[in-house]
Amino acid sequence: MxxxxxxxxxxxxxxxxxxxxxxxxxxxxxxxxxxxxxxxxxxxxxxxxxxxxxxxxxxxxxxxxxxxxxxxxxxxxxxxxxxxxxxxxxxxxxxxxxxxxxxxxxxxxxxxxxxTASEPAIYGRFGYGVGAFETRAEIDTARVHLAVPDGTDGVRLRYAPLDDETVRQTCEEIYARAVPGRPGMLARQPGWERVPLLDPEMDRGGASALQCVLAEDADGTVLGFVRFRVQPQWGPAGAEGVVVLEDLEVADPRVPRSPGASKDAQAYAALLRFLFGIDLTSALRVRSRPVDDAWQHLVSDVRRCAPRQRDWLHVRLVDVGAALEARTYRTPVDVVFEVQDAFCPWNEGRWRLVGDAKGAVCSRTADPAEVALSVRELGAAYLGGVPLVSLAAAGRVRELREGALAEATVAFGSDVAPWLPHGF
The missing domain is CATH 3.40.630.30 (Gcn5-related N-acetyltransferase (GNAT))
Structure with missing residues (x-):
């Protein structure tokens, strides 16, 4: 037919x-x-x-x-x-x-x-590699406690209506400030700000409509926000409600700008503590967070949080040279890659990558290959969350010059784990 x-x-x-x-x-x-x-x-x-x-x-x-x-x-x-x-x-x-x-x-x-793949086994043959993972968790908030940084009590929290245009714009501005700091995040084009607010009743699974709380400093400056639902449940001993975390964002909680915890870190902890303390609930369901998310270091017992990791963003280099030039590298790197790409043969062959924290150049070369891999492995390593040396241990990357693999592995790394905030 x-x-x-x-x-x-x-x-x-x-x-x-x-x-x-x-x-x-x-x-x-x-x-x-x-x-x-x-x-x-x-x-x-x-x-x-x-x-x-x-x-x-x-x-x-x-x-x-x-x-x-x-x-x-x-x-x-x-x-x-x-x-x-x-x-x-x-x-x-x-x-x-x-x-x-x-x-x-x-x-x-x-x-x-x-x-993002409904079935991750499908796309490898087309050159996609898993470049970012997500963490999910079911936190027993009745038994797990938080150790928050000094200054957290100074953060003010308030409910904010999601149908308020000012609230929506404020949340988008916070999200936009966070995007450059974490590989894999998307700069939302007009209209895409509606995606995390999508809230059809048939998809709530018995939970409430989406709710929003803002975190502010003493001057009223908004530092972050959380969007969540509450799913009421009752058992023989009373309330067993579940808080469902949909979104928690602050601009950048990782870099203190003065002695002690940063305001962003304090806001993050305050929002998390709020979720732990909602009345008539005893669990927090974390649907999708970065694998290095800070909550894992604030909880008293990570075992009772049942964290689990799964593939999330699959990455495909369509133009090897342009893609490798578009990012920077943690340490200086000068490596010749032998790239296999049967599905997009224009990528096949040797590429010399020379780069550092300021920029990079990647061009065709006739020099001897030093690391051999397929475009799928390049996609997996591209955002800095999957070490090339790990792929080599699985037999998917070959070192042809001693020391080249270690050099490339360190250079490709990222200070923070890549993560995709929402699907598309």
Whole structure:
């Protein structure tokens, strides 16, 4: 049977999106969520495969700017809404869409493509590597206590209505200040600020509507915010409610600007302590946080927090030279990589990377290779959260010059773990 791959037209949206919903279990999304994704869709970057009049494959891309080590915001294609109808599996539908999509990303001059995967085993063959992880937790707040830094009591907290435009703008400004400090974060384009506020009742799982609390200093300057839900539950002994953390952001809690804890660190601790102390609750559910998030060092018993890590952001270098030049490096590096990339053969071959904390140059070279790897491993290491030496221990990276792997591993590292705040 002959299928046709083409760009989606606005008139075809409903059928196209219905194909996507069916691939993810067949449950219809709320009208609110469906309308949001239509508003954010870039139709010229949305692909469909049709068998006659039936849509049997979907794939989209969003035009993002993503933070990389060094703080630069680099254009990146956010791959999303990928599905293949169960009736058309193993016919090359996904491969055709990935081929068309990556060719388009290259033509647009985007050096990176990123995605979150419903099934992580799918995308490695197209050159994506897991470049950022997330931590989830179920914290027993009845038994776990917090040791907060000095000055935390000076932070003032207040509830803030999420339908207030000033509150929304304030939260976005705090988020925007945090973006350059953590690789993997997205500079939200207009309209994307609605995503973390999406709150259809059918998706709350019995929890409350989204709530917001702001943290302020003595002068009334907003230092951070938390968005959360409360899920009331009752047991034989009384209340067993659960607080569900959706968002907690301060500008930068890591760097004290004076002796003692920074204001940002105090605000972070104050917001976390607030979540621990909400009446009629005994647990805090942490859905997605960076693997180096500070709460793990404030709790009295991390075992009773049940932290668990899972893959989150998958990274693909579409233009190896441009991507490696876009970030900076923790220590000076001068290494020749032998790159394998069967799916995007323009990346194949040797690349010499010379860089440091101020910048980098990466260009083709005929010099002998010193580290050999595929583009998938480069994607995994790119944001600084996956050490090249760990990939080498798994047999996925080869050192061809003694010392080159250690040099590259240290240089590629990031002071903070990469993290994606929300899906797309």
């Amino acid at each position: 002959t299928t046709e791959l083409r760009t989606l037209s606005p008139a075809e949206w409903d059928g196209w999106y219905g194909t996507l919903e069916r691939a993810f279990g067949g449950l219809a999304e709320s009208a609110e969520e469906r309308a949001l994704w239509r508003d954010l869709a870039e139709f010229d970057r949305s692909l469909g495969v049709w068998d006659g009049e039936a849509c049997v494959g979907t794939a989209g891309a969003c035009s993002f700017r993503m933070s990389v080590p060094g703080g630069a915001l680099v254009p990146a294609a956010g791959v999303t809404m990928v599905s293949v109808a169960a009736t058309h599996r193993r016919r090359g539908v996904l491969t055709r869409m990935m081929r068309r999509q990556l060719d388009d990303v290259r033509e647009r001059g985007e050096a990176l493509a990123v995605l």
